[in-house]
Every structure is written in C-alpha cells, then in structure tokens.
Amino acid sequence: MSIKTHILLQKKKKNILELWMKNQLADEGLREDLISNDELRGQSEELINVLVGNLSGDNFTDFDSDEWSPVIEILGGIAITRARQGFSPRETGNFVFSLKEAILEVLQEEIKGDPQTLFTESLKINRLMDNLSIITFETFIKGREEVILRQTDEITEISTPVIRVWDGILALPIIGTLDSARTQVVMENLLQEIVETGSSIAILDISGVPAVDSLVAQHLIKTVSATRLMGAECIISGIRPEIAQTVVHLGIDLSNIITKATLASALAYSFKIMKLEVKRAGAVNKF
Amino acid sequence: MDKIPILRLGAYLLVSIQVDLYDRLALTLEADLVQMVNKTGAKGVLIDISAVSIVDSFMGRIIGNIASMSKILDAETVVVGMQPAVAITLIELGLPLKGVHTALDMEKGMNLLKTMIGDSSGEEDQETDPDYDDTIA
16 A cells, blocks of 8 residues: 555645645744745755655655655755754744645545555654654754854854053953863963063953852963963952952962952052053143 | 083073973083083073973973072073963973073063062162062962
C-alpha cells in the first residue's frame, strides 16, 4: 500500500500545497511583518517539491538514507533563516506541523473507504513529519546559538575601549562581568595602547562591573601587574562600597594596588603623580 | 660565542638586548653584568628588552636575579621597553618580577634611575614626589 501513498502524494502535490498555504495563512501566529506571503509560498513550494520528489516506497521509514539529505538541507536552511529573522520556536514548529496536517487531510480524502490502510499510512506520515520537525528544531536552535555566540563576540569587542583622558593618562572603563577571556582582551588592549601612546598611568574603572569575586580580583591583579611590568602605573577606580565589602570579606589583598573610589579621584591622583596642577581660570590673576 | 655588550655611561650601565636570549647567553649576561657593576661601581643598571619578543620562566628569573645581585652591589636595576606580549607571559607564568623597577622607554627609565639614585644619595633632586614610586612592591 505504501507504494501507492507516495505516488498519491506526488499526484496531489498541488492540493497539498494549497491546503498547506491555507493553513499557514489562516494561522493566528502568521508573521507578515517578518516574511511576505510570496516568500512563504516560495519556501513552502520548494520544500514540498523536494520532499515529495524524494519520496519512494522504501525510504519512508529509513531516515538515515541519503535520499533525505536534500530535504534536510532545505529544511535546515529555512530553520536557520527563521532563527535569524527572529521567529519564535512555535512559529517555526507550526511551519512543519501545518504541512503534516495538510498531507493527512489529503490522505484522508483519498483513502476514505479503507480505515485500516488510512491508519497505517497516517502513522507513517506522522513518523516522517515528526522526524522532520525534530530536524527543524535542532537547526533552529543551532541557528539561535550562533546568533548568541556572535553577539557575545561583538560585546567583548566593543565594550573594552581604551580612552586617552590626558597626555600620558589612559582610562579603561570595564562594563559587565570580567572573565578570563575578557581579561585577556582588556589586558592586551591596554598594554598595546600604553606602548602606542607612551602613557605612564592607566586607570582601570570598574564601576560597571556588577560583582567582584576572588576570580575577578585575580584578573584585576594580573592586569595591574602586567601594566607595572611595562613600566606604567595602574590605578583601580570606581570601587563601590558593596565591592569593598566583598573584597575584604573574601580576604583578597589589594593593598599593593592603588585603589580610588571614583574616576575623578584617580585622575586627581594621576595629576599629582605627574606633577600637574588643575586651577580655576580666574585664579591666575589673583594673588 | 655571542656576547651582549654592556655600555658604561657615567654612573650607569646600559644593556640593550637585541636578540632573543637563550639560556647560556642569559647566564653569561648575568655574570658579566655583576662583574661590570663591581668593577665600575655603577649606581644604576638599565636593561632595554624592547627587542625581546619571547621569554620563559628562566629568563624571568635571570632578570630578577640581576636586579637582586645589583641591589646587593648598591645599584638599582630598571627594565625598560617590555613588549605587551612579554608582560602578559610573565604574569601568566606567575613572575611579577618583584623588586625590579620598570619604565616604558629608555628616556623614562633614565629619569627614574636619576630620581632613585638622587634620592638615595640625598644630594640632588629633593623635590621628588614621595608618592612617585615605580617599584613593584
């Protein structure tokens, strides 16, 4: 009987597509803002062509067979595009599930008189479509993970600017959690900038670091030590009261490091080291 | 065998390492330098490592040794021009070079030496800011 089914499906391809499109367009979750109807039809047609084209009597239940790879490829492509476009998992899932409904509907229409055959064939179609949904989901999640990874990289890139606040004074505001990978980037950027500008003082501002634990402190100490090896002084500023409390409670020794509460006081201290004075403009004339 | 030249400039000794140090060369340098400090009675040693791109823990130790030995012979050591990659490597190796003074370049290193030696002899430059201490404590 299964031989009949795939021929049947091939014959009824048009019907299935129409039904499927109707199902998709009738769905409340249709995202017209993300995908146009024409585009949706194009995707659906492509998938159904490949799917029905690759159906044969014997590969119905064997999903490892090579004949499925074009279907998987197309489905994967669609799932990844949808993940990037910002479709929800439900919307992506519905794409495949509505196809199943359409196929089953056509099947029911065709094999009306024979409930036994209808049941066996439906079961097969079910199994096939479930497998395809799983593939869709796997690729969808993979696509989402890629997006997350890329964003993480971007955040690391942009969030560690080295600012030249004065001739010979660099400031480096750290925003976000400080982990090993990030410390490495921060350290490299800072040291490179010290060499390029010939600065003798670097201010590491940690007001944007949400929490300091022993690991983060270790990273900070490393950065300070490396800066000192280069021949520059490193000041840590922006230490909030809570952070001071945690640091002391954890028993971290920061006594070898110059620490200041605010960036302003760190800058004032740097001026003092460099023997610079900041004066009010009017003060020059007064004696 | 290769040798790293040690130049004398007044009360200072200048060493510029232009090649990647291998172990034997480093040991020779250590011995030569201590000899020279002793012979010339130098007050300061300036080691320029701006051309050194590779270090290992042995090198880190040699630099530390030179500083300690010179200190015993009453000379300060300043290491100048360390590359960022070298600094990161030394830190990752757990060698923060305690007791070694550092400076960004030759000029700043020379100024630092002058300040330190001026301070210790108490003859010149009394205006030095007490806060300005580049020692790696």
